[in-house]
Amino acid sequence: MGLGQISAGLYSNNKFLNIERFPVVGLHKNYSYDNLVTDSAAGATAFSCGVKSYNGAIGVDHDTIPVKTILEDASDQGFRTGLVASCSIVHATPGSFGAHNRKRANKEEIAADMVDCGADLIIGGGKSYFDRRTIDDRNLYTELRALGYQVSDYFEQDFQDLDVSKMGDKWAYFTADKEPLSKEAGRDYLIPASEVAIDYMSKTSKGNGFFLMIEGSQIDWAGHANNFPYLISEMLEYDQVIKRALDFAEKDGNTLVILTADHETGGLAIGNGSTHDEIIPAWTSDYHTGTMIPVFAYGPGSESFAGIYENTAIYDKMMAALQLKKDFGKENK
Numbered sequence: 001m002g003l004g005q006i007s008a009g010l011y012s013n014n015k016f017l018n019i020e021r022f023p024v025v026g027l028h029k030n031y032s033y034d035n036l037v038t039d040s041a042a043g044a045t046a047f048s049c050g051v052k053s054y055n056g057a058i059g060v061d062h063d064t065i066p067v068k069t070i071l072e073d074a075s076d077q078g079f080r081t082g083l084v085a086s087c088s089i090v091h092a093t094p095g096s097f098g099a100h101n102r103k104r105a106n107k108e109e110i111a112a113d114m115v116d117c118g119a120d121l122i123i124g125g126g127k128s129y130f131d132r133r134t135i136d137d138r139n140l141y142t143e144l145r146a147l148g149y150q151v152s153d154y155f156e157q158d159f160q161d162l163d164v165s166k167m168g169d170k171w172a173y174f175t176a177d178k179e180p181l182s183k184e185a186g187r188d189y190l191i192p193a194s195e196v197a198i199d200y201m202s203k204t205s206k207g208n209g210f211f212l213m214i215e216g217s218q219i220d221w222a223g224h225a226n227n228f229p230y231l232i233s234e235m236l237e238y239d240q241v242i243k244r245a246l247d248f249a250e251k252d253g254n255t256l257v258i259l260t261a262d263h264e265t266g267g268l269a270i271g272n273g274s275t276h277d278e279i280i281p282a283w284t285s286d287y288h289t290g291t292m293i294p295v296f297a298y299g300p301g302s303e304s305f306a307g308i309y310e311n312t313a314i315y316d317k318m319m320a321a322l323q324l325k326k327d328f329g330k331e332n333k
Helices: 003-011 040-049 070-076 092-098 107-115 140-146 190-204 218-225 228-252 312-322
Strands: 024-029 080-088 121-125 149-153 170-174 210-215 257-259 293-298 307-310
Touching (some): 040 092, 070 092, 070 312, 190 210, 190 228, 228 293, 307 312
Parallel strands (some): 024 307, 080 121, 080 210, 121 170
Antiparallel strands (some): 024 293, 257 293
């Protein structure tokens, strides 16, 4: 999600997005360790671990050495933590917050790491990587339940029918067997899941605070497909997630909300001849581009997100806002 996607979403929505409510805007330099064009794994690892790594790296540095994530540090230091995504929960971005692996394609290995990452709440696709594995005979549903998680999925009940009050202290809900549908095709859980996650995190944190990562994953996929209606649908849905996060933060008064992207996808521009009634999209790529990415911030500590900085600085700024201490001594898997 770069400026092209944000502009297109805004002009497609009567010239307004909730993104405009953020008072602080910055730019991050999102190149990876050895490539000016990053992928989501390296991009998210920069956010989650504070290191530049190679494309495809999940929570490891450029030498494939695991680096503890901000989610793991937050969990160990008393914060409630959660992950919500409109992709599989083992995909590059959520995976980089809860796992350590040399290669993003190793989804069953990433799933095994997610069991032990400490997240109190997990909502996303990828059911089969947990309960019908091919690399071993482990049933990660069973292992999650042994750790105190309530586990449910789309096959048992729709998310909207879930009785969250009965989900207990830790829970996981899998929204698809592998990757969820697009918004256009009928996916409808991201907005209610975000509302539930924010409410759950705030009510169960007992004043200690929480760290929650919510990804509008398929904005990227629409860019890869150069599919403009798909893009706008995903953008406008995610803007409603942003609205709910900002509404909560405004009421709470002590919550920092950060909005950014791993990278831009598609090289989207608004073409000449576009009007408010019809946008003419101009795509320059079906992959990522190396353009700098905007960062929006609201709440305590938001002023530190102004300016231009490395994507790894987002990790440093989040750690400072949470007053977390980096744990260098604990080895990761």
